[in-house]
Amino acid sequence: MNYRHAFHAGNFADVVKHAVLARVVAHLREKDSAFRIIDTHAGSGLTRLTGREARRTGEWRQGIGRLLAAPLEPRIRGLLAPYLEAIAEYNPGERLLAYPGSPLLALSWLRPQDRLIACELVPAAAAALARSFGKNRRAKVITIDGWTALTAYVPPRERRGLVLIDPPFEAPGEFDRLAEHLARAHRKWATGIYLLWYPIKDIAETERFARNMAGLGIPKILRAEVRIAVPRDKSLIGKSLIGSGLLLVNPPWRLETELQSLLPALAGVLRRDRQGAARLDWLASEK
Numbered sequence: 001m002n003y004r005h006a007f008h009a010g011n012f013a014d015v016v017k018h019a020v021l022a023r024v025v026a027h028l029r030e031k032d033s034a035f036r037i038i039d040t041h042a043g044s045g046l047t048r049l050t051g052r053e054a055r056r057t058g059e060w061r062q063g064i065g066r067l068l069a070a071p072l073e074p075r076i077r078g079l080l081a082p083y084l085e086a087i088a089e090y091n092p093g094e095r096l097l098a099y100p101g102s103p104l105l106a107l108s109w110l111r112p113q114d115r116l117i118a119c120e121l122v123p124a125a126a127a128a129l130a131r132s133f134g135k136n137r138r139a140k141v142i143t144i145d146g147w148t149a150l151t152a153y154v155p156p157r158e159r160r161g162l163v164l165i166d167p168p169f170e171a172p173g174e175f176d177r178l179a180e181h182l183a184r185a186h187r188k189w190a191t192g193i194y195l196l197w198y199p200i201k202d203i204a205e206t207e208r209f210a211r212n213m214a215g216l217g218i219p220k221i222l223r224a225e226v227r228i229a230v231p232r233d234k235s236l237i238g239k240s241l242i243g244s245g246l247l248l249v250n251p252p253w254r255l256e257t258e259l260q261s262l263l264p265a266l267a268g269v270l271r272r273d274r275q276g277a278a279r280l281d282w283l284a285s286e287k
Helices: 012-028 052-057 064-069 074-089 102-109 123-133 146-152 174-188 203-214 255-270
Strands: 036-039 046-048 098-100 115-119 139-142 161-165 193-200 221-227 243-249 277-284
Touching (some): 012 161, 012 221, 036 102, 074 255, 098 102, 115 146, 221 255
Parallel strands (some): 036 115, 036 161, 161 193
């Protein structure tokens, strides 16, 4: 995948990922004790939707644009409230002009005692993100490879928190790399919450990935997926993004119940054909 996030900012995959991220952080905030968020592939921060890259694809129109225009049931709107309020902070007028990436969203949800480490390998992107953070002492940008960061910064000093793993999937073998590095990080910090994003382009490939993850011996892995379409042309399998997948290791205990309502609602808003649907199941569970 030749990936530059400005082309894809605010698309359906971002909406699914960030809506779930918001719910995880909401649960972390329920306890007074401090927590830390580690974003391993943080990106550059804010994307101007009026910029050349975002205008070229217009993917945000089928993602956050659709969500903001959709009539939502009160319960679903309540679950989405932290996410939608964070988006509104960057768009004070009636027009949607900017989309914040995961580190800026995470920062908006932190309390004074909480901290964020944002890891980004590309120097220009790391510098842009640092400018977005300004002098906020709760957040720090580190120019480092995300896979190295995944094991270097766990466990955090707070012993409570979330690791967001959102690689660009540019290179071959990223699914295998994701499983390998998660296993290493989990051995160092078995009680942490891990949120892993992956693209759904070839269902057979993601099913192999799921089986691999289930065989790691990690006790609690919840799978959450939203598929927006099914390719009608077999030649397109593996080439176009048809879904957004998330694996949650050690998810907060009430999150599963929330996602049982939230994921189908998101699928209903974001799907592009009648085959679009949500899936929520356990790859590994102690229950």
